[in-house]
Amino acid sequence: MTFEGLQRRARDEWQALSESAVPLIQVGTATCGRSAGASAVVDALREALQREATPALIMEVGCIGLCFAEPLVTIRKPGRPAVCYGHVNPERATQLVSEYLLRDNPLADWALGTVGEGRIEGIPELFETPVLRPQVRRILRNCGFIDPTNILHYVARGGYTGLVRALGMARGQIIDEIRRAGLRGRGGAGFPTWRKWQFCLEAPGEPKYVVCNADEGDPGAFMNRSLLESDPHSVLEGLLIDGYTVGAREGYIYCRAEYPLALERLHNALAQMREQGLVGENILGSGFSFDIHIKEGAGAFVCGEETALLASIEGRRGMPRPRPPFPATSGLWGKPTVINNVETLASVSLILQKGAEWFAEYGSEKSKGTKTFALVGKVKRAGLIEVPLGITLRDIVYGIGGGILGDKRFKAVQTGGPSGGCLPEALLDSPVDYESLTTAGSIMGSGGMVVMDEDTCMVDVARYFLDFTQKESCGECVPCRLGTKQMMDILTDITEGKGREGDVELLQEVALAVKKGSLCGLGQTAPNPVLTTIRYFRDEYEAHEQGRCPSKVCKALIRYRIVADKCKGCQICLRACPVGAISGERRQVHTIDVGKCIRCGVCLEVCPARFGAVECVTGQ
């Protein structure tokens, strides 16, 4: 079939769906939706439809990104805008069928917003709500709106026109298009994509390879997973364009095995591409032949580092090697190789589909386009977001995120995963772009964004991230293997009240040596949480040195006690204490045995608010 034929079929199917005479019910069943119970919701919907004998189409879609409101169900009745519902459980699903489908009561209280033309009273337009209004949905445009297992949906929404356009262009023209778009690597380092491609194109050596890095491993980051689960073709199209441009015949997708659904969707997408002649020999009759292999990662964080990733594909232990030579000149099996992140490739598809100027409409001077972030932590509306580069942290945290959970005080936001820095309130108005984040001591990273509130101890946070990086260090180079362990040990001592004089200076010294001396990006960035917490929250380190944890998190530095004149002797805390550390007769003031107490805080939680007799104290 020609591409035009495929497009016609796709448009017909999409139109039929849009004009469906029966209601269309879309359920977000990406991993995030499933973990929130979306599969049970699908079952409940099927059951309800069968019981009521009412016809409707159920379509499983990917993730819109409104994680805070999962599971999400969108219902579109003929002639009406679609209504997106949040926090849907099986009971609510059943009610949606009986109330909205059968009785036309849209249950506005549960609705997050409408999508499409027309309004429904009492329900705002979804994209005009505070969580979505500041966002620019380009990479995520299809996520949650198409069936990710159906290539026709992707094609109907403009998919693969970027590839078709690229196949008619000279390689130099494509590279120039990417250059004019100003696309920089979305994996974190921000290297100009066009330059990487140019190096590989010009590098001597055959065959050449292109690799998609889908080994997303940062704790709290799920941008790539969500995109692969919700719109896999957008990434695969980018990989094809990449391969065509640099003259490769083979491409790899290196995706972590802990992403089973993403892998399933990739395998499915690849099979569909093969059916449609979009991969394999002589793609779309252009003479360009290209095949894609899917390689599963075995669960090492460091394999997200490009040279370790290549070693892993080659069947060796995933350990980085020093660069130069860069993969663009000597990569997979010593051949010129381009390695691009999932989101970079999705951006490539868009640039070829819509043009460089369109892509560069958004963004700051040196950081063009939009970027997805996994906004998580102590924020009211956690989720997957896409914003123009250059937006301020405040707009993200308070605008899209809706502020801090429980209206507590903001303390810090960490960008860039475990190797990112923790930025304080004073930097909330700084723009989110590669340069600004680096200046502030953090990194863009692949897009993790963890918000912390006043109850977060920054020393403990630094220790937590160091614990992660030191365990995930490949162990090969000295500064990273021993330096991250040393920093972790010092931080553990500080949080346990065993810090010594000069520890902060020592931490800085070791951190700097690890940053400057380490072989790969893991070690070079691992000290960032330590350095930024010292830079912005030094008072917390000093408090710990004096035996105080101001956020009352570090167990060795806090203790719980019962305020004698508030305790009514109700024995609630006594019964709740898991270690029997509380004693006291009924109607007598209780006491906590500090020796037995494990500082779990249950007594404080269970003490009735009207008494407020348990308090947590720190320091002498």
Add this chain to the structure above:
Amino acid sequence: MKTLRLTIDGVTVTAREGMSVLEAALEAGIYIPHLCHHPDLKPVGVCRLCLVEIAGRGMTISCKTPVEEGMVVKTESPDIELARRVAVELLIVNHHADCLSCAKDGACKLQEIARYVGIEEERLQRLRRTTRSLPVDSSNPFFLRDPNRCVLCGICVRTCEEIVGASAIDYAFRGYATVISTLGNRPIVQSRCESCGECVARCPVGALVPRQERNPAREVRSVCAYCGVGCGLYLGVRGNQVVRVRGAAESPVNRGRLCVKGRYGHGYIGHPERLTTPLIKRDGRFVEASWDEALDLVAARLAGYRGDQFAALTSARCTNEENYLLQKFTRAVMGTHNIDHCARL
């Protein structure tokens, strides 16, 4: 090969194209601390100690940087000092401190580097000391593997892969728990290890040490007596006993390499049961005889046989020349083609 000129610490140095900055410096007699570099192996740049500053490029490791014409290299700077010092201090505080009981004491690269960098006890005191107490692998009859003294330079791994071709060991586990391990972390004797000891010979610290080896008083250049390859070696002699064998790097035959027999199988040299004269059986008992007596006896007895009554089997332990002579003797003198060789099996 093209020669290049570069400047290291103000000294003009001549180097050959393809050399690393570290190699050029070492050849010119300029020391740059290094732990994972070994002249026989490809550089990997994992110890991060051979830091230098290259004008226009900043700080980098010298073992992975090829020399370029006109390159200006500095081996000392505040950045190098900090990164290198901290790395060495970290190695020390994570290493056993009982140097005197270590077989490598005095020949240890870590000691050499520590001396060069200069270790201050006060600075070490600030750091958190952790030493591991993993079991020592004593399964191999010729050497011990002590993971607690290992600095994970990877020289043994690369030796086994690049030189021996056995790949019996590799890195295992992550982070601080990383060790050099056999497949499945089994004792080395259950692995593909051939006990050649090439890794032991290259280990810069006390992680791989030969068993029961005493330091020799002098060395004697010799050729291995085991097979016909003729590996050059040095017999380390103490008193009148061979206590150690090491390969002769200058030998074109083996370029310093040895197999398990050549390196460790020297016990026969001074063994009390070793035959030192020929034995002739008289009255059912072997008695000592001179070479002339023995050869006369053999010649006299062979005279009674000709053609296919005779067959000769020769040995891979003989040299090519000796093997040639025996086949000549068999064919020309004894008149038969019944000649074979143990290595043909």
